[in-house]
Amino acid sequence: VLPEHPGFGDAERPEWLETVLDLAYCHLELLDKLGLERVHVVGESLGGWVAAELAALVPERVRTLTLIAPMGLLVEGLPDVFIMNRNRWREVTRFADPEPEGAAPSIDQLIKESRVQASLARVGWNPYLHDPRLPRWLHRATMPALVLWGKEDRLMPAAAAEQWRGLLANARAQLVGQAGHFPALEQPEGSAGAVLRLMGIA
């Protein structure tokens, strides 16, 4: 199942969206609707933050937890994701030189991106991309967990992996070389292998 966070895809941001915890509740309802009792949860970046909230909220529903370069904990000195233009975004999130942009984005494209950014602002503007409550409750997430991080991540530096590992009850951290903020994109095989091993599939 690959759910979309409401407000982060094609749909308008719902009025009720205030916090990342709201997104976690929303995904919990989805699990209920689909009749899924216990699942493996994988979340990346903002999705990692949502996954962590979900795992602390209902640990009994989460079989394993994979957090890939998650947002959600306080880290000082982060670049401001809301001030970046497209080129800067690629610079801080990629390890390899990304392919150059083709044509300038259309107004429609910019409006859509801006809508997603506005949803991110709603849940992550202040406090900046973290939830001060989260460290208090992460210990509730007792399932086997993996914190996976690109060594060259300049958006959310990999040093935070250790912080996550310490707060989760049963986690190990793994850094992925030659990868930025999206290791699954830049090192798909290594990343997938680590996740599958955690799930006991490979």
Place this chain on the structure above:
Amino acid sequence: MEFYCFHLMPWPYLPGDFMEKNPSAWVTYSNKNFDPAKGQVLYNRYLDELEHAEELGFDGICVNEHHQTAYGLMPAPNIIAAMLARRTKHAKICILGNALSLRDHPLRVAEEVAMLDVITGGRVVSGFVRGIGLEYYSFQLDPSRSRDRFVESLDLIIKAWTEPGPFEWHGEQFELRYVNPWPRPLQQPHPPIWLPSTGSQETIELCAERGYPFIRVYERAEIVKQIFDNLRAEGERIGKPVPPENIGWMTPIYVAETDAKAFEEAGDSVLYLFQELSHRPMEMLVPPGYMTARSMGAALERQQRRHTIGKLTAKQLDEQGFCVFGSAETVRQKLAEHQKNMGFGKLVGLMQFGTLPAEHTRKSMDLFGQEVMPKLRSSLPIAMGEAG
């Protein structure tokens, strides 16, 4: 036609290599570059200039609010207004405006403006703004809540001014069990409310619906006209035609003995306003969620065109109606022409801008007050009938 003198109180000491070395004059340009000793001289000089505008017969003098920037040194407009309150006798004091969405508590704004209104005998114009996008970084306030916060603050303030307290307020943004601010304003039902704006569709609808004067800050004359046309069309659409006095245009004005001298004396100063002081990345100016999707399209188009503004000469800025420069006769003619095209009933002149020094500011204000304003006053009521 009404005449207002506006001041931004800019910091005029940015170094020559400022634009190469810094990404922005806002948010991140270090305050170590603010020299308090120079600031003391500046504040007092700028206040003198606003006070002088009353002597020249301007209908009102205007202050505004900006934060963490060299662009303007008035983070607290009500403080500046309070100083003017006791030093002037007749002119309206226009706060353009209090940035409602940036304030912790709207009742604090209601109280301060009511104090000013009572003390001045009802000379206050209460402008309200959201604060520009950059200020949502400076205060780390969620821009996606800006519009809702603005409208609820506005409604709460008006109710606090017009209905006897205490009453309860249960809104989305504010929960209050005792709304009962002392003092109440002197003007009835409340001080006039103006909305200075870049022209988002939401603000245009709000102005048309409630009859608030709409003030557009400097921009290419052609675009200002489109925005005013849009406002008038909205008024027609809802059956509340927008009269010229509810339309205001704010523009830098400089008057000298001759046209050539005007550009010679103030050309660099106006470029400093459009280049150095307006230096900031687009991503900072329009943070996510600050504008609704329907307003964003028009604003993005404007911004894409705006990239070229930094390359214009002072002459080109003047030709395109970003500012009005020349001899008294030239300025009078240009303003009459702009007024005829755009149909505004309030002219808000930015009489000091950028690095413009005290003596030139004073000279231009005097020439404007003595030779331009009286002639426009007597000639324009006729032209106004043709507008729009």
